[in-house]
Amino acid sequence: xxxxxxxxxxxxxxxxxxxxxxxxxxxxxxxxxxxxxxxxxxxxxxxxxxxxxxxxxxxxxxxxxxxxxxxxxxxxxxxxxxxxxxxxxxxxxxxxxxxxxxxxxxxxxxxxxxxxxxxxxxxxxxxxxxxxxxxxxxxxxxxxxxxxxxxxxxxxxxxxxxxxxxxxxxxxxxxxxxxxxxxxxxxxxxxxxxxxxxxxxxxxxxxxxxxxxxxxxxxxxxxxxxxxxxxxxxxxxxxxxxxxxxxxxxxxxxxxxxxxxxxxxxxxxxxxxxxxxxxxxxxxxxxxxxxxxxxxxxxxxxxxxxxxxxxxxxxxxxxxxxxxxxxxxxxxxxxxxxxxxxxxxxxxxxxxxxxxxxxxxxxxxxxxxxxxxxxxxxxxxxxxxxxxxxxxxxxxxxxxxxxxxxxxxxxxxxxxxxxxxxxxxxxxxxxxxxxxxxxxxxxxxxxxxxxxxxxxxxxxxxxxxxxxxxxxxxxxxxxxxxxxxxxxxxxxxxxxxxxxxxxxxxxxxxxxxxxxxxxxxxxxxxxxxxxxxxxxxxxxxxxxxxxxxxxxxxxxxxxxxxxxxxxxxxxxxxxxxxxxxxxxxxxxxxxxxxxxxxxxxxxxxxxxxxxxxxxxxxxxxxxxxxxxxxxxxxxxxxxxxxxxxxxxxxxxxxxxxxxxxxxxxxxxxxxxxxxxxxxxxxxxxxxxxxxxxxxxxxxxxxxxxxxxxxxxxxxxxxxxxxxxxxxxxxxxxxxxxxxxxxxxxxxxxxxxxxxxxxxxxxxxxxxxxxxxxxxxxxxxxxxxxxxxxxxxxxxxxxxxxxxxxxxxxxxxxxxxxxxxxxxxxxxxxxxxxxxxxxxxxxxxxxxxxxxxxxxxxxxxxxxxxxxxxxxxxxxxxxxxxxxxxxxxxxxxxxxxxxxxxxxxxxxxxxxxxxxxxxxxxxxxxxxxxxxxxxxxxxxxxxx
Numbered sequence: 001x002x003x004x005x006x007x008x009x010x011x012x013x014x015x016x017x018x019x020x021x022x023x024x025x026x027x028x029x030x031x032x033x034x035x036x037x038x039x040x041x042x043x044x045x046x047x048x049x050x051x052x053x054x055x056x057x058x059x060x061x062x063x064x065x066x067x068x069x070x071x072x073x074x075x076x077x078x079x080x081x082x083x084x085x086x087x088x089x090x091x092x093x094x095x096x097x098x099x100x101x102x103x104x105x106x107x108x109x110x111x112x113x114x115x116x117x118x119x120x121x122x123x124x125x126x127x128x129x130x131x132x133x134x135x136x137x138x139x140x141x142x143x144x145x146x147x148x149x150x151x152x153x154x155x156x157x158x159x160x161x162x163x164x165x166x167x168x169x170x171x172x173x174x175x176x177x178x179x180x181x182x183x184x185x186x187x188x189x190x191x192x193x194x195x196x197x198x199x200x201x202x203x204x205x206x207x208x209x210x211x212x213x214x215x216x217x218x219x220x221x222x223x224x225x226x227x228x229x230x231x232x233x234x235x236x237x238x239x240x241x242x243x244x245x246x247x248x249x250x251x252x253x254x255x256x257x258x259x260x261x262x263x264x265x266x267x268x269x270x271x272x273x274x275x276x277x278x279x280x281x282x283x284x285x286x287x288x289x290x291x292x293x294x295x296x297x298x299x300x301x302x303x304x305x306x307x308x309x310x311x312x313x314x315x316x317x318x319x320x321x322x323x324x325x326x327x328x329x330x331x332x333x334x335x336x337x338x339x340x341x342x343x344x345x346x347x348x349x350x351x352x353x354x355x356x357x358x359x360x361x362x363x364x365x366x367x368x369x370x371x372x373x374x375x376x377x378x379x380x381x382x383x384x385x386x387x388x389x390x391x392x393x394x395x396x397x398x399x400x401x402x403x404x405x406x407x408x409x410x411x412x413x414x415x416x417x418x419x420x421x422x423x424x425x426x427x428x429x430x431x432x433x434x435x436x437x438x439x440x441x442x443x444x445x446x447x448x449x450x451x452x453x454x455x456x457x458x459x460x461x462x463x464x465x466x467x468x469x470x471x472x473x474x475x476x477x478x479x480x481x482x483x484x485x486x487x488x489x490x491x492x493x494x495x496x497x498x499x500x501x502x503x504x505x506x507x508x509x510x511x512x513x514x515x516x517x518x519x520x521x522x523x524x525x526x527x528x529x530x531x532x533x534x535x536x537x538x539x540x541x542x543x544x545x546x547x548x549x550x551x552x553x554x555x556x557x558x559x560x561x562x563x564x565x566x567x568x569x570x571x572x573x574x575x576x577x578x579x580x581x582x583x584x585x586x587x588x589x590x591x592x593x594x595x596x597x598x599x600x601x602x603x604x605x606x607x608x609x610x611x612x613x614x615x616x617x618x619x620x621x622x623x624x625x626x627x628x629x630x631x632x633x634x635x636x637x638x639x640x641x642x643x644x645x646x647x648x649x650x651x652x653x654x655x656x657x658x659x660x661x662x663x664x665x666x667x668x669x670x671x672x673x674x675x676x677x678x679x680x681x682x683x684x685x686x687x688x689x690x691x692x693x694x695x696x697x698x699x700x701x702x703x704x705x706x707x708x709x710x711x712x713x714x715x716x717x718x719x720x721x722x723x724x725x726x727x728x729x730x731x732x733x734x735x736x737x738x739x740x741x742x743x744x745x746x747x748x749x750x751x752x753x754x755x756x757x758x759x760x761x762x763x764x765x766x767x768x769x770x771x772x773x774x775x776x777x778x779x780x781x782x783x784x785x786x787x788x789x790x791x792x793x794x795x796x797x798x799x800x801x802x803x804x805x806x807x808x809x810x811x812x813x814x815x816x817x818x819x820x821x822x823x824x825x826x827x828x829x830x831x832x833x834x835x836x837x838x839x840x841x842x843x844x845x846x847x848x849x850x851x852x853x854x855x856x857x858x859x860x861x862x863x864x865x866x867x868x869x870x871x872x873x874x875x876x877x878x879x880x881x882x883x884x885x886x887x888x889x890x891x892x893x894x895x896x897x898x899x900x901x902x903x904x905x906x907x908x909x910x911x912x913x914x915x916x917x918x919x920x921x922x923x924x925x926x927x928x929x930x931x932x933x934x935x936x937x938x939x940x941x942x943x
Contacts, residue, residue: 214246325587354382403560487823884922
C-alpha cells in the first residue's frame with residue numbers, strides 16, 4: 001500500500017508534543033518575563049561564565065557548562081523559545097537520557113554551576129539577539145564534539161520547541177548534562193547560504209560558528225520547486241547532508257512520509273517536516289557523518305541509506321569515453337548495474353538523455369513514484385546518474401524524463417540487460433551468474449581458420465517457433481542434439497534481442513541489450529549458447545542496427561527530441577517498415593551500436609553476427625523517390641555515416657573478439673563488403689570489413705531456375721551459371737533463409753515443379769548443387785525435411801511429418817537423411833570449403849549444356865585434391881553421359897547420389913569405380929562416362 005502524505009494542517013499529536021517540550025524547557029524560568037534587557041544580561045552572563053571556566057574541565061564540566069548556558073538563555077527568553085522568526089535553524093533542546101544517577105540533578109541545578117567550572121579559553125561574542133544564539137549554540141556544539149550525545153530531534157522550521165534526547169557520552173563515561181538551546185529571533189538572511197556537495201568536509205570552527213549566523217537547513221524555494229517538478233539537474237547538491245555555518249544540514253525529500261529520522265552512530269535526530277515531503281534539520285556536528293535514514297510511513301518504517309549521500313558511481317574515464325563515443329563496453333557504464341558503492345550494496349542507474357530537463361527513476365522499489373529519486377546530470381556528456389541503495393536484482397524500472405517542453409515521458413532503459421515479458425515493457429535489474437563451460441570451444445575458435453576458409457554450414461532458427469512453448473533451457477536439451485545429428489557447423493538465431501511485436505520475428509528491436517524474455521532470462525540464454533558450444537556448434541545471431549520501431553516507451557525521441565534517430569525527417573523515417581533509422585553520424589549513437597555488437601560477442605559468447613538490411617543503411621535513396629533524399633557532401637547517394645559506422649563496428653568486433661565472424665545481408669553490388677576496412681576500392685571507399693556476405697543474387701537466380709518446368713529450363717540455363725561470374729568478388733554465403741519461405745512464397749519443396757516425387761527429387765538435387773557450389777550454406781528450419789507448408793511463427797515447423805505413424809513420413813525423413821549426409825561429406829571434404837574464395841578452387845567441366853539441363857564442375861582443396869559434382873536437372877535418365885575429366889586422377893568413386901533409395905529416389909546410381917577414358921572431352925585430356933539419374937546431383941571423389 002502506498003503511504004499517504006501527512007496532512008498539511010495541524011497535527012494533534014505534534015501539538016501535544018510541543019506543549020510538553022515547552023513545559024520542560026521553561027520549568028525554572030516560567031515566572032520570568034522575556035524582556036530585551038534580561039536577554040542581553042543572560043547572554044553576557046553565559047559568555048562570562050564560559051570565559052572564567054578552567055581548561056581541561058572534562059566531559060562532565062563541559063556538559064554542565066553547556067547546560068548552564070542553555071538553561072539561562074532559555075529561561076531569559078521564554079518568548080523566543082515559543083516563537084522564533086522564519087529561517088532560523090538549530091537544535092532546540094537536548095536532554096540526557098539515562099546516563100547516570102546525577103542526570104536529573106545536573107539538569108536542574110547545573111545552570112549556574114557550569115558558569116564557574118569552565119576555563120576562559122574561548123572568546124564569547126554576544127551582541128543583541130545574535131549573542132543569545134551564539135552562546136547557546138557554542139555550548140551545544142562543544143558538547144556534541146566532546147561527549148557525542150544522541151540527538152533525538154532537530155527543528156528546521158519556525159514553530160514550537162521540540163524535544164531532543166541525549167545518550168551517554170561515548171568518549172568518557174561521565175554523566176551528560178541537560179542542555180537547552182533556544183532559537184533566536186534573528187532576521188532571516190536575504191540570500192540563502194550556498195550548500196556544498198555531500199562529501200565529508202569540516203564545518204566552521206567553534207570560534208567561526210559563534211560569529212556566523214546559522215544557515216537554514218530547509219531546501220531553498222527554487223530548488224524545492226525544481227525537485228517537485230522533476231527538473232533538477234543536481235539534486236545531490238541540495239538533498240543529503242551538507243556542511244553549513246552552525247553544523248551539518250540534513251535535507252530529505254520523501255513524499256508520503258510521516259517522519260524522517262537521521263541515525264549517525266549514537267545520534268538520532270528527527271528532522272522537521274517542511275511540507276510537500278521535504279524534511280530538514282541542522283545538527284551541531286563538525287563533519288558529515290556516516291548516517292542512515294529511518295523513514296516512517298503510515299504502516300511501516302523504512303531503514304535505508306540516503307541515496308543523496310553518495311559520490312557519483314560512474315568514473316571520469318567512463319564519462320570521457322562516452323563523450324568521445326569510444327566506450328567499447330558501454331553496457332558496463334550505462335543502464336542499471338547492481339553493485340557495491342562506498343561499502344553499500346544497491347543499484348547504479350545511468351542513462352544518456354542530453355536534451356532532458358530532468359530524469360528520475362521509477363520502479364517497483366518506489367511504487368512507480370519517481371518523485372524522490374531524481375538523478376543528477378554528470379556534466380556535458382548528457383549522462384544522468386543515481387545510486388539507489390538497497391535496490392537489487394529483479395526489480396522493475398523505467399526512467400521518467402522531463403522533455404524540453406516540460407512534458408514527461410516514461411521510458412524503458414535503452415541498455416537494459418533484461419526486460420519484462422512482452423507485451424509488458426519495463427526494464428528489469430539484472431546481474432549475470434552463469435558460469436561458462438565452453439572454454440575449449442572459445443580457445444579452438446580463436447586459434448582456428450577464418451570462416452571463409454573453414455567448413456561453415458548453417459541451420460537458421462526462429463527460437464520461439466522451432467519447438468513452440470520451449471524455454472531457453474528446454475531448447476538446450478533438444479536443439480544441440482538435433483543440429484549435431486544433422487551435421488551443421490553453426491546455428492543462426494533470428495533476432496534474439498527484445499522486440500514488442502512477435503510478428504516482426506525480432507526485426508523491430510526495442511531492447512538491444514536484452515535477450516527476449518519470452519523464453520527466459522539472459523542467463524537462460526547463456527545456458528543455451530553454452531550447451532551448443534559444448535556440442536561443437538557455433539552460434540550466430542541476427543543483429544538489426546538498421547532501424548528501430550516508433551514505440552513511445554522506447555528509443556523514439558527518447559528525451560523529447562530526436563536522439564537515436566536522425567534529426568532530418570527524410571533521413572529518419574524508414575520508408576518500407578514504418579520505423580526509424582539510426583543517426584550513424586552521431587558519435588554516441590554509433591557508440592551505442594558498436595558496443596552492442598561487442599556486447600553480444602563478449603557477454604553471450606556469440607560466434608558471429610548476421611547484420612540485417614545492410615543495403616538500406618548504405619544508400620540515402622534506398623526505397624526513396626527523387627526529392628525524398630538529399631545527396632551526401634560529394635553529391636552521391638552513399639550514406640557516408642553508415643559506411644563509417646559499419647567499418648568501425650567490424651574493426652572493433654574483430655579486434656576485441658578473436659575468431660568471430662560478421663555477415664552482411666547486402667543485396668546490391670556495393671564494392672568491398674568483405675574487403676578489409678583499410679583496403680581502398682575503386683570507388684574510393686575502404687572495405688566495410690565483413691567476413692561474409694549473403695549471396696542474394698545466387699539465391700534469387702537459382703530459385704527462379706528451379707521453379708521452371710524442366711522443359712523450359714534450357715532457356716534459363718544462365719541463371720545457374722551467372723553466379724560464377726562474380727563468385728570471388730566477395731566471401732559469400734548461399735542463403736535459403738526464412739525470407740524465401742514466408743508471405744506466400746511457399747516452402748522450398750513447394751517451389752519445385754512436378755508431382756510430389758519430382759518436387760522432392762528437384763529439392764534433393766538443388767540442395768546437393770548448393771552444397772557443392774563455392775560459398776557457405778544456410779538452410780532455414782523445416783526445409784531440411786521438405787515441409788510442404790510455408791513457415792509461420794505461430795506454429796513453427798510441421799514436426800508431425802516425421803511421425804512414423806504418418807504415411808508419407810519416409811519421404812520427409814529421406815530428405816532429412818540427405819541433408820545429414822551432405823553435411824558429413826562436406827565437413828570431410830576440404831575441396832568443398834577450403835578454397836571457397838579462391839578462383840583456383842573451381843573449374844567448370846561443362847557449364848553450357850543447356851539442352852541437357854546438366855551442370856558439371858570440379859572443386860579443389862589446398863592440396864589439389866578434387867571433387868566432381870554433376871547435376872542433371874532434367875526428368876530423364878542419361879546413361880553413358882560423357883564428361884571431360886582431369887587425367888591425373890586414375891579412378892573415381894561416387895560419394896553421394898541424391899537419387900539413392902534411402903533418400904526417396906529411384907536408386908539410379910554408379911556403384912562401381914569409374915575410370916577415365918583417354919578420350920578428350922570438354923577440353924580435357926580424359927573423360928568419364930556416367931549414368932546420370934533424373935533430377936539428381938552426383939558427387940564423385942578420387943577412389
